[in-house]
Amino acid sequence: MLEYDFAAFRKLVSKFSDIAAFYISYMEQHWIIEKEPDEISFRHDDAMKRYRNFIDKMPDQHRRLKQHHIAAWLGITPESLSRLRRAIAYGGPDSR
Incomplete structure (x- = not known):
């Protein structure tokens, strides 16, 4: 993990177009492409579906957190x- 002063970073972005392009690309990838499906799921899916998606996407974190x-x-x-965990363990809704 890196920590950098935001004001200093903004100066670099305004001075160097390649850093600005990288920053924009990073934001597009991580905040729009990766995060948007989670936001849509949060509004439209029930808790069981969100939990199953979490298990599928992050099986290691599921065990550690x-x-x-x-x-x-x-x-x-x-x-x-x-x-939800109990329902899955006892063959509840949509058990796999």
Whole structure:
């Protein structure tokens, strides 16, 4: 991870067009292409589908993160996440 003073970075971006192009490309990739599907899912999918998508996309984090962090990421309570996990474990909604 890098940490850089934002004001200094903005000066570099205004001075060097190649840095500006990289910055724009990075923002497009990470904030529009990668993040937009998650935002759409958050508005249109139920909690179970969001949880299954999370497991599919980030299986390592699914095992390592604490339940309350995952719940916050999904926009649900830890208790609701516990119910989703229980439903999957007992062959509940759309078990695989």
